[in-house]
Amino acid sequence: MEAIKIDRCDGIARVTLNRPSVKNAVTLAMWGELSRIFSRLADDRDVRAIVLAGEGNNFSVGADVSEFGEIRGNKRQSADYEVVVDACSDAIAASGKPVVAAISGYCLGGGCHLALACDFRFGDRTATIGIPSAKLSIVYGVRSVQRLLGLSGIANAKRILYSGDRYPAEQAMSMGLIDEMHDDVALAAEQFSRRLARNAPLSIVGAKYMLNGLSMGTGTLDLAVAQQLIDAASDSEDFKEGRRAFAEKRQPRFRGE
Template sequence: MEAIRIERRDNIAHVTLNRPAVKNAVTLAMWRDLSEIFARFAGDRHVRAVVLRGEGRDFSVGADISEFDTIRDDRRKSADYEVAVDACSGAIAALGKPVVAAISGYCLGGGCHLALACDFRFADLTATIGIPSAKLSIIYGVHSVQRLLALTGLANARRVLYSGDRYPAEQAMSMGLIDEIHDDAVLAAERFLQRLAANAPLSIAGAKYMLNGISMGAGALDLTKAQQLIDAASDSEDFEEGRRAFAEKRPPRFRGA
């Protein structure tokens, strides 16, 4: 059985962590595979948006700790492991297309790391969110801490990281860890992304790039690249199509070019 399953539904890709027997614990190989999957989506015009989900009852309990005795048993191996984890979240965040984490059950540690890298987090009432790094003597990675801080604010970020506690869906939403709660998080995510997928891909890519850069702190946003994205959108066929559709009072048909 593939540890990660990819399905296409129209122009929305579903990426499913597929190890339900171990609550979708993420192996080192999976971190690396996820990086490649999301990097490939960047060049696929047929994919306009992505749902990231877990098979079965849980999103993910996080990293597969059963591997740690062999792949993370000293400082060098731990550093290499963190490089792979950061590359994965970086690939998700860098994808210039909207990504929604659809969360059920446990979303802990590395699972939360994945969810934080997404643009939105939709959950159902079974969701439980937490980062137990303080209970394992692990320091969460810098980029994930930055994303956590941007979403929750300083006081809640401290609470999450210092305590290692788990938060039920409604409390997690009040803290900024979850955006919306639905009976069916996957269905809600798909319907939401269908609406976004009808909008101009270049506009979304540019907005995502700037928002991510600004939210990650001083110096994270490359102003030159941001201006290049703005200029490319201004010169695009989609911009002409948007103007024509507005004048003709019809929905635009964007192609991402």
């Protein structure tokens, strides 16, 4: 889709929301396409990390409310819409690759939903984060509320959801919505992603699966799958390469095998 751009360079994939004229508002079609994009990138062995960003001066103002009258006008449509939105955030969270959100300008509502699903959120001084669902009589989805709670804690999560307010970068960082502040957030996100991309893919897959599962509450983490991931890493060629590189005092060359 023209509304979403994908660029790749040296193992890093950059996914960019590309509707700057409407502050990168996300349509229903884009939610579905983002889900497919992240699922494909998760299976791409040449991709070792992903940066999610917005074209222009904004990450995303959120869902494209202008189409709600046609596609989210009642509870049945709303439920169907949330299925697509949750599938998108789940595809981001389930990817075995580290995902870094590079946030400038507005990161509101659905945009925040996307950022919450990422592993890390880097922001610049222009970043403004909020969830205005209370101003639209929308109840934010369960999985996004779980992620928000895990990052911000109960008091901040209530403040964010009850008020619908927008928070400037420094306050958003103090509330757990931004991990790091940078003047050039795109460059910082890419440099950090490259650091992570040098590490063992199987280690990251296993750690991400377990941490996400544990943070999302009882019943989310399948212990059998977690053990399979641990066992796969223990039997991997990468584990042997890691030991060799440590002994030889050199940078390991991991292949995800």
